[in-house]
Amino acid sequence: MSAELLRFLLVGGWPDGAPGGLLINLALFTAAFLIGLAIAVPLAVMRLAGPPPLRFAAAAFVELARATPLLLLVFWSLFLLPLAVGGYPNPLASALIGLAVHSAANQTEILRAGFAAVPAGEVEAGLAAGMSRFQTSIHIVIPQGVRRMVPAHFSFAVSLFKDTAVVYVVGVVDLLQAGLIAAERRPSEILTYYLAVAACFFLASFTITLAGRCIERRWSFARPVAA
C-alpha cells in the first residue's frame, strides 16, 4: 500500500481537497456526541422532573429513536432535510443529523438511568438536612449520578464511533468508503485495505476505551469526593 493511499484512508483529499477517511469519522463522532449531549441534558431533566406532558414527549422521543435502526434515522434525515430547508439532499448533513438523534436518545437514557440509580435515601437525607430540592440535586444527585454513568457513557461513545461507519451508505467518503474505493482501484490488494481499515477503526475506538478506563479509575467511588 502506497503512502498516498494510506493518506487517502486517513484524511481523504484534505488539506488540498475535500476531507474524508478517518478524519470524517472522528469529526462526525465528536459533533454527534456533543450535540447529543447538549440535547440529552434538558431531555433527561424533562424525563425526571418535568411536568407530565413534557415528560411524556421526552419519553416518546427517546423510545421511538432508540427503537429505530440508525440507518433508517439517516435515511429519514436524507428525505426530510430537503423538504425542510430546500435544496438537494445533503449526505454529510443528513448523516450528522441521524447520528445526533441516535446519540441524543441514547445519552438521555444513560443520564436518566444514572440519576435514577442514586438511592432515594440520599435525596431524603439531603431534604431532611434542610437542603432545598435544587441544592440536593447539585450537591447529592448530580455528583453521584455522573460518576455512576461514566462506564455506560464511554461504552456508548465507542459504539457511536463505530456507528459513524454506516454513513458510507448515503455516500459520505468516510474511512470505510475510502477503503472500498482503494480496494476497487487495486483489487489484488483487497485484503491489505480491509486490514488497514480495521486497524484504523480499532486504534481510534480503542483510544476512546482507554480514555474511559482512565477517567473511571480517577472518578471511582474508592476515592472520596473533594469537598
Added chain:
Amino acid sequence: MRYEVDWSILARPELAALLIDGVRYTMIVAAVSTGVSLVLGTALAIARVSGSGWLRWPAELWVNLARHIPGVFWVLFFYFAFPELLPATWGSALNGWTSFALAAGIVALSVDNATYVSDIVRTGALAIPRGEWEAARCCGLSPWQQWTCCLIPVTLRTVTPPLANRTIHNFKNSSLCMVIAVPELTWATQQIESLTFRGIEATLVATLFYVTVALALGVWARRLERGGYRHWRGAGAVWRRERGELARVDSRR
C-alpha cells in the same frame, strides 16, 4: 420543495412484495444471527473465565479486537474479502452461491453480536458466588458436568434480561445487511425509493415495523427483569434469596 404523499404505491403488488419479502428476510437474518451469536458468545465467555491460559488469552484478545470494529465492516468483510482468504476454487464457489450474501450477513452479525453476548455471559458467570463453583467441584462433577448441570443454568437466569436487550440491538443491526444487497426490509425501502422516488411511504412502513418489534421485545425484556424471579426455581433463586434480593423484588410488587 414539496412532497405529495401517495399511499397507493404500497398497493402495487411488486412493491408490496418487496416489503413483505423484506420483513421475511429481516426476521431470518435477526433470528439466525441472534441464535448463532448466543452459542458463539457463550463459548467465548466460557473460554474467558476458564482456568486455562490457552483458552483465555485468545478469547480475550479476540473479544477486545472485535469490540472495537464496526458491525458494517464485518458485513462488507465477509462478503467481499473473506472469499479472497480461501483457496481460489472455494472462493469462486462461494461467490457463485446464490445465498452467499444472506450467509455472509448472518455470519457478520453473529460475529459482531457474539462479542457483546460474551461480555454479558462472562459478567453473569463471574457473579456466581465462589462457594457455588467450589460446591460443584466438591460434588465430584466433571468439568463438563459442572458447566452443564450447575453453572450454565444458574448463569442463564441472571443474563436473560441483558441478553434480551442485546437481541433488540441485533434485530436493529440486521438493517446493515442492506449494504451487500440482502433483500431485507431496509434494502427494500431503498429499492422502492430508486424505482419510484417514493421512499418516504416505504420508509414509514419499515420504521413502523422496526419500532413495533423493538418496543415489543423491550416490554418482554422489562418483564423478564421485573417478574422473572417468580418463575425461577433451583440454585439461582436460592442464592438470590440468601442475598435478600428476592425480598426486595417481592416488596416492590
